[in-house]
Amino acid sequence: MHIAELPELRARRDADGPCTADETSVLDNAAFARRVRRAATALRDRGIGRGDVVALLLPNTVDFVVALFAAWRLGAAVTPVNPALTDNEVRYQLGDAGAAVVVTAEPSPLAGTLTVAELGTATADMAAPQTDADALALLIYTSGSTGRPKGVMLDHANLAAMAGMMIEAARLSEADHSLLILPLFHVNGIVVGVLSPLLAGGRVTIAGRFRAETFFDLVAAARPTCFSAVPAIYSMLAELPGHVRPDTSSVRFAACGAAPMPPALIERFERRYGIPILEGYGLSEGTCASTTNPLDGPRKPGTVGRPLPGQQVAVMDAQGRIVPAGETGEVVVRGPNVMRGYLGRPDETSRAVVDGWLHTGDVGRFDEDGYLVLLDRIKDLIIRGGENIYPKEVETVLGDHPDVLETAVVGAADPRLGEVPVAFVALRPGSASDEGELLDHCRARLARFKVPTMITFVDRLPRNPVGKTDKPALRARTTAVTVAG
Known part of the structure; x- marks a missing residue:
């Protein structure tokens, strides 16, 4: 099954089953599929088709996910834009990506904009979804060492591989309910927070702006089984006043990435809330994740876990030789999750991916149990x-x-x-x-x-x-x- 077919497949299997929700909308599978078809027509009316790029300049809402699948239905790629960027930064990304349309929450002075309200007024698109696995799916912009952000090209095969790995590692199923609190302009939010649970048959609730003081109220209301966050969020939650004693019994696990999490913080959070934290490691060029601490222990704080199923993670010396456990070198990754390359930057692509190995620029070592320990960053990130x-x-x-x-x-x-x-x-x-x-x-x-x-x-x-x-x-x-x- 191609990811673009997912809305229709879910609607056929269980029309009334829950799919996705945010602070203002609750969509079952049939309603989600209808929204995607209408949005696809609105994009098609703007000339969007196979090979085009659609920019999503949107906050975390159901509208983002609808527009994402609508673009994929037409064979177009999506470049998510951080709403916190300045006008100059936004214009640079739109120009570099060659975005033909920009989907916004409200009318915008940017050229080629289409509001989410307009996405919902068109008639349903009845053409069959485009299903080319090699088609470009996402252009994720990451700041480059040259000072200019560069577009990481991820195709549908990358996304399908990564989602499959996450489903297997976290044992996601139709019983799972993801609470999305990370931004959707990051690959983690899209692939881990949305695609993986939806492909597994589960559902997603999209939170608005994160506030530590109200987070557990949302957990109590939504009853999620999982969520993903960064160390700063776990720190804020761990520092809530002692009288905050939420019911977290629905949550199977919480994932953590983006930056190393101090072992003491992991221990403090887990002891207080009873939620196991699965710390992992990855980067946009690897479609999000490459290692994770296992759901069924042992979890080893101070490490970022073992390689995910379906990909290889190794440590390489300066001569390009893989070194044994205990020795230090650059972390490299190989597998179907490795990016197609950097948009319009063949030289940087050839330096980043050598003989199929993605060079991360991070320094690490494997311990005696095969868990990756990150030591430093070659880059100045x-x-x-x-x-x-x-x-x-x-x-x-x-x-x-x-x-x-x-x-x-x-x-x-x-x-x-x-x-x-x-x-x-x-x-x-x-x-x-x-x-x-x-x-x-x-x-x-x-x-x-x-x-x-x-x-x-x-x-x-x-x-x-x-x-x-x-x-x-x-x-x-x-x-x-x-x-x-």
């Missing part, structure tokens, strides 16, 4: 509460300010978010810019989560013996400040 920030993108923006001579951005430890970006800036001689002016400059050009939390002015950036910016020395300075604080 900063993960702030689950959001990926590449320093080069922030450095490029700061460097565009006329008073900035040079700049470097590194991650500083944060007890709640894991890491936050901080900048070191050397100003041009005679300039008078202050921290506030440079932060305003960043806020106008970057999404809020990418803006540095602090700017430290220096006479010049430290250099290593080969003349490159000595980022380890800068990280040491942030550590010293954190410890002193």
Whole structure:
């Protein structure tokens, strides 16, 4: 079965069965299929067909999932857009992806927009869904080391493989009910939060904006069996007042990814709420996940678990040789979940995928039980509460300010978010810019989560013996400040 056929298949099997819901809508399988067919007609009327790209600039709602399946029904790909991006960032992604239509919640000044209200007014599309497994399904944009976000190309075969792996690893079935709290512009939200449970015959409830104070009220009302979150969310939930004693008996497990989760936090959360956390690891280029701690123990805090069924995960040395357990090297991944490549970037694709192995840029080792331990990142990626920030993108923006001579951005430890970006800036001689002016400059050009939390002015950036910016020395300075604080 092709994923594009899923709405029709569910409607035929159990028309009245629950499918998906959000804060304002509750759709059974038949209603969901009808919504998808109407949305497909609206997109077709805008000229969308096989090979086109549809951008979804939407919050977490049922409308997003409807539009997603409508585009796939026509053989089009989808590029989800983070609503927190600035206008310039949005326009860059739309242009790079070649989006023909942008689906928005409300009328927008962007060219080629189609509102979700318009999606619901068309007649039902009666043509057969497109079912090419090799067709492009998603363009997920991830910040690149060059400072410009790049589109990760995932086809339908990638999505089907990844969903199948998640269904097997988590033993998902028609009895499962996913509570989606992660954003749908991330591949985790789409593949783990929505596709996997729906393909398994289960259902999905899509939460709005996450608030720790009301999260367990939603759990009590929806009675989900599973959800996925990032360490920052688990930290906020673990820190709720002691009188909060929710009924979590419906929840079989909670998944965690995006950033390493401290073992002490895992233990604190599990002891308080009785929900086992399955910590895993993956990246967009691998269609979300490559390892996970098993549902049926042993779960090993401090590791990201074992390889998922159907893919290979190994550790490779600098000469491209796979090393045995206990030895350190770059984590590499191979399997049907590995991306097609980066859109319009053949050189970067050839560097990332070599002989079928996806090079992650992360350093790790396998322990004696075959569990992966992540040690560091080759790249300078900063993960702030689950959001990926590449320093080069922030450095490029700061460097565009006329008073900035040079700049470097590194991650500083944060007890709640894991890491936050901080900048070191050397100003041009005679300039008078202050921290506030440079932060305003960043806020106008970057999404809020990418803006540095602090700017430290220096006479010049430290250099290593080969003349490159000595980022380890800068990280040491942030550590010293954190410890002193």
